[in-house]
Structures are given as structure tokens and as C-alpha cells.
Amino acid sequence: xxxxxxxxxxxxxxxxxxxxAATPDAEITVIGNTGDDITLFGLRVCPDLDTIMYTLxxxxxxxxxxxxxxxxxxxxxxxxxxxxxxxxxGLGDRDFATHIxxxxxxxxxxxxxxxxxxxxxxxxxxxxxxxxxDDRAETHVVVEDEHGRRAIHFQEWxxxxxxxxxxxxxxxxxxxxxxxxxxxxxxxxSADVVIxxxxxxxxxxxxxxxxxxxxxxxxxxxVVGVSPIIGNAPVRGMADACLTAIGVPTTAQAVLxxxxxxxxxxxxxxxxxxxxxxxxxEVRARPLxxxxxxxxxxxARAALDLAGEISR
Amino acid sequence: xxxxxxxxxxxxxxxxxxxxAATPDAEITVIGNTGDDITLFGLRVCPDLDTIMYTLxxxxxxxxxxxxxxxxxxxxxxxxxxxxxxxxxGLGDRDFATHIxxxxxxxxxxxxxxxxxxxxxxxxxxxxxxxxxDDRAETHVVVEDEHGRRAIHFQEWxxxxxxxxxxxxxxxxxxxxxxxxxxxxxxxxSADVVIxxxxxxxxxxxxxxxxxxxxxxxxxxxVVGVSPIIGNAPVRGMADACLTAIGVPTTAQAVLxxxxxxxxxxxxxxxxxxxxxxxxxEVRARPLxxxxxxxxxxxARAALDLAGEISR
Numbered sequence: 001x002x003x004x005x006x007x008x009x010x011x012x013x014x015x016x017x018x019x020x021a022a023t024p025d026a027e028i029t030v031i032g033n034t035g036d037d038i039t040l041f042g043l044r045v046c047p048d049l050d051t052i053m054y055t056l057x058x059x060x061x062x063x064x065x066x067x068x069x070x071x072x073x074x075x076x077x078x079x080x081x082x083x084x085x086x087x088x089x090g091l092g093d094r095d096f097a098t099h100i101x102x103x104x105x106x107x108x109x110x111x112x113x114x115x116x117x118x119x120x121x122x123x124x125x126x127x128x129x130x131x132x133x134d135d136r137a138e139t140h141v142v143v144e145d146e147h148g149r150r151a152i153h154f155q156e157w158x159x160x161x162x163x164x165x166x167x168x169x170x171x172x173x174x175x176x177x178x179x180x181x182x183x184x185x186x187x188x189x190s191a192d193v194v195i196x197x198x199x200x201x202x203x204x205x206x207x208x209x210x211x212x213x214x215x216x217x218x219x220x221x222x223v224v225g226v227s228p229i230i231g232n233a234p235v236r237g238m239a240d241a242c243l244t245a246i247g248v249p250t251t252a253q254a255v256l257x258x259x260x261x262x263x264x265x266x267x268x269x270x271x272x273x274x275x276x277x278x279x280x281x282e283v284r285a286r287p288l289x290x291x292x293x294x295x296x297x298x299x300a301r302a303a304l305d306l307a308g309e310i311s312r
Numbered sequence: 313x314x315x316x317x318x319x320x321x322x323x324x325x326x327x328x329x330x331x332x333a334a335t336p337d338a339e340i341t342v343i344g345n346t347g348d349d350i351t352l353f354g355l356r357v358c359p360d361l362d363t364i365m366y367t368l369x370x371x372x373x374x375x376x377x378x379x380x381x382x383x384x385x386x387x388x389x390x391x392x393x394x395x396x397x398x399x400x401x402g403l404g405d406r407d408f409a410t411h412i413x414x415x416x417x418x419x420x421x422x423x424x425x426x427x428x429x430x431x432x433x434x435x436x437x438x439x440x441x442x443x444x445x446d447d448r449a450e451t452h453v454v455v456e457d458e459h460g461r462r463a464i465h466f467q468e469w470x471x472x473x474x475x476x477x478x479x480x481x482x483x484x485x486x487x488x489x490x491x492x493x494x495x496x497x498x499x500x501x502s503a504d505v506v507i508x509x510x511x512x513x514x515x516x517x518x519x520x521x522x523x524x525x526x527x528x529x530x531x532x533x534x535v536v537g538v539s540p541i542i543g544n545a546p547v548r549g550m551a552d553a554c555l556t557a558i559g560v561p562t563t564a565q566a567v568l569x570x571x572x573x574x575x576x577x578x579x580x581x582x583x584x585x586x587x588x589x590x591x592x593x594e595v596r597a598r599p600l601x602x603x604x605x606x607x608x609x610x611x612a613r614a615a616l617d618l619a620g621e622i623s624r
Binding site: 041042044072074075078079081082084085093094095096098100101103104107118119121286 | 353354355384387390391393394395396405406407409410412415416418430431433434466505
């Protein structure tokens with residue numbers, strides 16, 4: 001079976017671990033969000049790709065959900081001692097090495113797709129990990145505070161401000177020009193099923209869907225999504241702040257409508273959100289909490305079962 | 313008093329610490345060798361400038377003589393886990409931060425002189441530290457082994473091969489085009505005395521002297537040198553291998569002749585090399601071993617005393 005899954009960071013990575021456990025023989029291609037990528041200290045950082053790579057490769061900090069296990073922060077402390085900004089982004093020493101390798105390869109002319117493949121040669125995540133695009137497409141957030149109305153990088157809003165300043169809007173700079181990375185459309189076209197894991201519907205899945213051609217390619221496929229909203233609250237993270245920014249209520253129903261019926265064929269919601277419905281979409285209520293590996297694998301299996309049901 | 317000192321790495325840095333102790337009120341400008349500089353993992357490394365900066369700023373690994381005190385090597389281990397080369401250059405985590413800052417500033421368009429000044433704002437070395445040049449002038453070594461005759465970067469010969477493969481020649485690539493860094497010639501012109509510390513006469517002092525205009529500027533000044541050779545052996549390091557490569561005997565006499573009489577006015581040698589002489593040069597035998605801070609300060613004082621004697 002050939003599966004394509006879109007993915008953001010922590011939630012997507014955890015779901016993928018369940019998917020791998022549920023279907024060890026499947027050929028899984030992951031299309032990772034790169035809208036959160038940022039250049040810090042001259043080094044290219046791809047938070048979502050790395051979270052997937054580290055999680056599936058066994059290098060993740062399990063408690064934190066991002067970054068490396070057994071991490072130290074000497075380089076960051078030294079950069080602060082030099083007065084270097086920003087100091088609000090938590091780069092550890094092990095993680096720095098990844099960004100040094102990536103930056104050196106990018107500067108040597110390799111594409112992000114090639115770099116990601118090279119990094120995965122070490123981590124062996126068990127999936128084919130593709131960035132959504134090799135082009136720059138960067139999520140910016142429009143905020144308004146005592147400094148006035150301005151657009152800031154997503155990470156500045158998310159990490160530095162912890163989404164505490166209301167976002168007026170969220171926009172993907174470069175969306176019109178960015179092309180899908182090599183292999184992305186091909187993987188979708190040859191997929192038996194496509195999964196939208198419970199990643200952030202705006203700045204993760206929503207970002208990937210904005211890259212030209214991806215939504216259209218997905219519309220021809222059996223696509224099953226897992227609601228990132230349970231009982232009107234995000235399962236984790238601050239997805240509600242992102243949804244509010246684009247005028248979408250924080251409900252499983254609203255996220256389904258955001259993705260839309262031509263795109264989604266199946267939608268898994270929590271028991272308490274069982275009244276969600278949309279024409280053309282098979283909705284099933286299932287336990288959505290990825291509380292442990294078994295529950296996560298069961299959730300992945302439920303998504304595949306629904307896809308199978310739709311395909312028949 | 314205005315003093316200019318050329319300098320390589322460890323030996324030069326230790327001498328400078330003695331010079332600062334000997335003349336706390338002097339205005340000291342150090343012209344540092346950048347011929348050993350190398351780009352590793354996409355990061356610009358300036359070993360000699362950093363050794364001076366760390367030594368005078370209190371951050372040096374005192375036992376090793378280079379690198380940071382209290383150093384860890386997580387980033388290097390991670391880079392090796394990614395299969396990144398070279399693995400023979402010992403970059404520590406604290407040190408990495410320096411190279412990240414430098415590289416980011418260079419890529420942003422600052423000159424090495426400006427970057428060095430910015431780094432020194434943290435370290436407060438007590439001297440004005442200038443690179444010999446902002447241009448690329450890189451020491452290459454011609455070696456001949458089972459792989460044939462070829463030129464390699466100085467660091468590959470010095471660090472990876474530990475100078476165990478005989479050098480056929482040593483050449484400064486870019487020497488003809490490299491200009492002195494801003495402030496270098498001005499500092500020399502306004503200096504009361506110039507010191508050549510016991511740094512490597514070929515790849516440290518010799519390299520600086522090859523930058524256009526520096527030797528000529530020095531010839532108009534009272535220049536006192538400290539022999540890096542005691543009793544036909546280098547005080548430390550592998551200066552003998554470098555001297556042999558350019559056909560110069562490893563003696564205090566030969567190094568004095570290499571620098572030459574129009575350049576050097578005073579020359580300090582060890583007691584056992586007391587018979588060294590060259591027309592136009594005042595030679596004095598003094599204890600040259602920088603065995604502790606007091607001995608080093610006494611050596612610096614001896615150099616300044618000889619300069620004072622020559623000036624009178």
C-alpha cells in the first residue's frame with residue numbers, strides 16, 4: 001500500500017509513528033510543512049522536517065516533543081554572550097549540527113529535498129520525507145500591538161510571543177511562486193490513500209495545501225483527515241489562535257469545512273464531536289487522543305480503515 | 313607608548329600576555345596571521361585570531377594553548393554522526409559559536425576587521441586586534457606522498473598530517489593580491505616600536521610579512537624580534553618542518569637572516585645561541601622560555617628595553 005501523509009511538527013510526527021506501527025509494510029511518503037522554516041544565525045532551520053525526522057528516527061526529546069533527546073545548550077549560551085539575537089529560539093547543540101549540515105549543503109547548491117534525504121540517511125525515519133517545496137514560502141503573521149500593525153515571521157509570533165498577541169491574519173509569503181518539491185505530486189498521484197494527520201489546520205496542513213497543484217492533486221485521491229480539534233479545543237498547541245486569525249471557529253466542523261469536501265473524503269472526529277457532517281464526507285467518531293503508541297496506532301488504523309471503506 | 317606586534321597563534325598569544333603585563337599603559341596593536349584561516353562546515357575559522365582573543369580575554373584552554381576552556385564537543389560528534397568531513401579539526405561547542413557569529417557577519421557584508429572588532433567587544437583582549445588582511449590569503453603546503461605531488465591547505469598538513477609528510481614548499485595563495493587590512497599600515501607608521509614575537513617564522517610572521525606594504529612599512533621602524541628557535545630546535549610547535557620546507561636551517565641565526573637586516577633592528581636569542589650576529593642588528597642573549605607569566609613579562613620587557621636602547 002502506498003500512503004501519502006501531509007504533516008506539520010509534533011502532532012504530525014506522533015501520528016506518523018502510529019501509522020508506521022499500524023502498517024509496517026506500507027510505503028509512506030510524508031510531505032512536510034516548511035512554511036515555519038527560519039534562518040537563525042545564518043543557519044537554515046526546518047522545525048517541522050526535523051521534528052518528523054528526529055521522532056521517527058529515535059532522536060526526539062520525547063517530553064518536549066521537539067528537539068533532540070539528551071540535549072545541551074552551550075552554543076546558544078555562547079551566542080548570547082556575544083549579544084547575538086534572537087535568544088528566544090531554543091536551539092540545542094545536537095540540533096545545531098543538523099542546521100550546520102543543512103546550511104552547508106544548501107549553500108553548496110543542493111535543494112532542500114536533497115538535503116532532507118541526506119539528513120534522513122542518518123536517521124532512517126522509515127518514511128520518505130519530502131519538503132512541501134524547495135522554494136521559499138514563509139508563513140508570516142500580521143499582528144497589531146504597541147509597535148503598530150506589522151507582519152512578523154511565524155516563529156516570532158509562535159515562539160517569542162507564544163501567540164499571545166492576537167493575529168490579524170496569517171499569510172504564506174511566496175505561496176504564489178513556490179512549486180511543489182520534486183516527487184510531491186508524483187507521490188500523491190501514485191498514492192492509494194492520503195492522510196491529513198491532526199496537525200495545525202492553518203499553519204501546517206493549510207500551508208501545504210497552498211502550494212500550487214497540491215490541493216488539486218489531492219482532490220483526485222481518497223483523503224482521510226483526523227480532526228485536530230476535540231470539543232472545541234485544539235488537542236495540543238495553539239491551533240485555536242491560528243483559526244481565529246483567519247476567521248474560522250475552533251471546531252471539528254469548521255476545520256472540515258476549511259479543508260473542504262472536494263478535498264476530504266473521510267473525517268475522523270472525537271466521540272463528543274459526532275454530529276459533524278459535510279456533504280460528500282464520511283464522518284466517523286473514534287478515540288482521537290494519541291495518549292500512547294498503542295492509541296496512536298489504533299487511530300492511524302481507524303483512518304486507514306475509513307479510507308478502505310471509502311475506496312470500496 | 314605605541315607598540316605594534318605581529319602574531320601567530322599560541323606562542324604569539326602567550327608573548328602578548330607578557331607584553332600586556334610588562335607595559336599595562338601601552339597602546340598595543342596586534343597584526344594577526346590569517347593565512348591559517350579555513351572554512352569548515354561552511355563556517356569561517358580564524359585559528360590565530362581566536363587564540364589571541366581567547367588567551368588575552370581569559371577564555372583560552374590553558375593546557376592546550378588553543379580553543380576554549382571548559383569545552384565540550386557535542387556539535388562535532390553530531391557532525392561526525394552525519395558523516396561530515398573533516399573530522400580531524402578539533403572544533404568545540406563554545407568555539408563553534410564564535411565561528412557562527414563570524415560567518416553570519418561576513419555573509420552580511422562585514423569585513424573580517426569589523427567582525428574581529430565585534431568579537432573582541434566581548435573578549436576585551438586589552439589590545440587592538442587586526443587581521444593582517446581582509447582579503448583571502450591562504451597558506452598552502454606542497455606535499456608529495458603516495459597520492460602524488462599536490463598542494464593542500466596548511467591546516468590539513470599541520471593538523472591532519474601533523475606535519476609528518478615532508479613539505480616541499482609553503483606558499484601563500486593570494487599573497488600578490490591581498491591588501492593589508494584597514495589600520496594595519498597606519499598602526500605601523502605611528503608605532504614607537506614593533507615586536508616580532510617567537511611565532512612561527514614561516515607560516516605566522518613570514519605570512520604577515522608577505523602582505524603587500526607591510527614589510528616596507530616595518531623597515532622604517534625600530535623592530536625587535538624574539539627568536540622562536542633555541543639551540544637549533546623550535547621552542548614549541550613544528551617550526552622546523554616549516555623552515556626545512558623553504559630551505560632554511562632551524563637556527564636562531566637563519567631565522568634572523570630570513571627576516572633580514574633592513575627589517576630587524578634588534579634580536580633576542582637564548583644564552584646558548586649567543587654567537588648569532590648580523591650587520592645592523594643588535595643581538596642580545598636573554599632567557600627566552602615563556603615558562604610562566606613572570607618569565608614571559610620579563611622577556612617582553614627585554615624586547616622593549618632593547619628597542620629603547622636602539623632608539624636612543
